[in-house]
Every structure is written in C-alpha cells, then in structure tokens.
Amino acid sequence: MNRHTILPNHLAAALTAAAMFTVTSWLPAQETPAAPAGPSLEQRVMDLEKYVTNGQAGVDGDTKWESKIAGPGPGHNSWQMTSTALVLFMTLPGLALFYGGLVRKKNVLSVLAQCLGIAGLVTILWWAVGYSLSFGGGSNPFLGDLSVACLNGLSPYKSGAGYWWISDAMWCMFQLTFAIITPALIVGAIAERMKFISVLVFVTLWMFAVYFPFAHMVWSTVGFMCGPLNPNATIKAIDFAGGTVVHMTSGWSALVLCLLIGKRTGFGKAPMSPHSMVLCMVGTGMLWVGWYGFNAGSALGADGIASNAFMTTTLAAAVASFVWALLEWILRGKPSVLGFCSGVVAGLVVITPAAGFVTANSAVIMGVVAGVVPFFACVYLKKWLGYDDALDTFGVHGVGGTLGAILTGVFASSEANSIVEGLKEGLLMNQLKAVALTIGWSVVASLVIGLLVKLVLGLRPSEEVEEQGLDLPEHGEAGYELH
16 A cells, blocks of 8 residues: 555545534534432431331422332331231230130140131231232222232332331231231130131131221221221221221121020030130230230331330220229129239220320220220120120120220320321211121121031031040140040
C-alpha cells in the first residue's frame, strides 16, 4: 500500500465522521430515564416511627413512597411467632390435659387422641382451602375465595395480609392455631361417648359450615360483621380475639351435639368424677399462659394495645377464678380446685372479645360477672335442664362467650383503643345482632351436620365399648397400666 492510497482513505474517514456529527447534532437529544427518587431522610425517620408505633410505613396522608423497611419487622413479628406458639400450646398440651384430667381414667387417651387428631386434620384443611376461604380475596361478606388455596402466593417475606409488620406466613399460622382449638373445645361436651371417626367427620364438615364463614365474617376486611375493618359491614360488631368466632360457635355447637348424642351410659347413677385434678390444674395453667398469645397476640404487634390486652386478660382470669371458688365456699361449704380452674377459664373466655377494647377496671367487673354467671350455668342450669355437657363446654364457652360479646358492647372504650370511637354509637345493639346470628347459625349447622353423621356413621360406640372406656377399643392403648 503506497501513500497515494493512504491519503484518500484517511480523507474519506474524516468526511464520514464530519457528516455523522452534523446529522446527529440536529437530532433531538434522547433523555436517560431518571431513577425513582428514594424516600427522603424525613420519610425514612417517619417509617422508623411507624415501626415503633405499629403503624403503616411509606404513607403520610396522600403521599406514598417505597419504604426501605417494608416487610416483616423483627420485633412485632417475633411477638407474633411467640403468640402463635402460645396458642398452639393452649391445645397441645393445655386443653388436652385440662379435659384429660376431667374424664374418667378409662377415657383419658381418647380425649388426647381427639385433640391431636383435630390438630392434624384442621391443619390439612387450613393449608388446602381453609385459610383461603377465611381470608382470601373477593367481596363476598360471608366467605372468601380460593385465591390462596394450598397457600399459593403466600410469602413469609411479605407483610400486610394480617398487619403491617408481621409476616404473611405468621398471620396464616397464627390464625391456624385459632382454627385448631375451636373445634377441639367441642370435645368437652361429648367426652367419653363419641366414636373417634365420627368426631373427625363432624369436625371436617363443621369447619366448612361454621368456622371458615365466621372467621371471614368477623375478621376479614369485607366481613359481614367486621366493624373495625369493613366500613360497609352490615353488622358493625367488634370481636378482639374470638368471642363469637371461637367460643360462641364451639359452645353452642357443643350443646347441640351433646343433646343429639344423649347422656353417658350410667349418667346420674354411676360416679363420673374427674380422675386427676392434678392434670386438670396443670392444663389450666397452660391454658392461662397460652391465652396471652390468644388475646395479646391478637393486637398483631408488640404495642400498647397488646399490653392492654395482656393486662385485662390477667385481671379477668384471676378475679373470675377467685369469685367462682368463693361462691362454692359460700354455697357448698368448700372451695374446690376444680372451681378455681373453671373460674380461670370462664374469666379468660369472657374477656376474649373485649381484651383489646376495655380498660383495667372494666376487666375486673367482667371478671366478677364471669365468676358468677358461668358458675350458675355449670352448677345449676345443667342440672335443671338435665343435659349431659360432660366437661361444661357450653356452660363455660357458650354462656361465657355470649356474655363476653355482650359486655364488650357495654364496656368498650376509646380510652383503651381509639378504633372504638367510630363504632361506639349503636355498638351494644350490633353486638346483640352478632350474638343472635352466631347462635342461630351455629345451632342449625351443627344440628344438620350431627344428624348427617349420625345417619351415615353413627355417633356413639356400642354400650359395651362405652362401659369399657374408649381408650383400648378405639386406640389400642391405656392411659395407665392396669394391674
């Protein structure tokens, strides 16, 4: 290549570059998209304040931003994890030992098996469709949809399904523990005389007909009677931790089932006293401790409302226990351990729907009432009407839950919880409507399901099996070595 060929080539390149520069200089400039602005320092500080006060991050009036701490918050989420474990502790082993101690020793394992069986069964139902039917999307005020069936799309790394700072997975598991203990409570009314397979089938149908709808109606953002979360609720009632959803549904259903199944063989003739008040007392203590997860955990964060619920729960349980035993002392000559235990549970039941809505003094009053009314229901009403509510599920949970739901309408105060302010007008009437709906729905559904199970499977074992006790015939084991 010589210099005569090099020169034209360089010249051509230079001319091409000049032409390109001339053309591009006249074209409109292409703007590079600006990265979205992150939250300002003031907004980041505000998010930290929202975390401390258990409020929603990334929001200030109409202004919204992407919070750098959105998602489960370690403090609130850890309390939710603890509360979930506490509520499960209420059933296993709390309720199992409480009920197990109250039956005769030949039936103790049957009660433990029923509690364990229900825990496994309800967990499977909850995973498959229960959570979705209770808290799934849609606008149906009575039942959710199948959008979260098999927990699809539920992430432990996201929050907001239950509350701002708790993991969606923990919200789901927390509600699962409520779903487990509710049908397990029914076991107390039919203890010692219902076939294990019949218990499981009844509970399966009952969860779909009663529990899932009531969890949705009372606690879903579109629920039929969820006053705090649904401004369009037909019944603007309040239920902090399950007076209607848990105690009334189980208590009234238990009454229907124990009437349908009939009295235990030898009832009123043979002695049927508790075989171990030691187990009953231990179970009661576990229930009381676990109940802090039930009530204080329903604040969905470690905040002031949770602290208030913790306080009111303690006061009501202690006062009711003392009052119940005192009444026994006055009317029957001796305060029994069973009386103390029954009073504890009655106080816990009555305060449950009100725990985060009432003050300390109101909790004491509710504790006194809880020690009196369920006492008379268990000791005298049952005798007058002649039904065999073996372990007083209706007397404590049905009567106590109804009483608590009504008293919540009387004592709820904005001093305890600001959300009451907008619901106070007409609250008592709304509570009465919620009570009526809960009783009617639970009774009818349980009657239909009970009759269906009785027709297909039968409810009771043979008289021979019942006389022998359910432990060996149904489970092949004995609670105690028989020598």
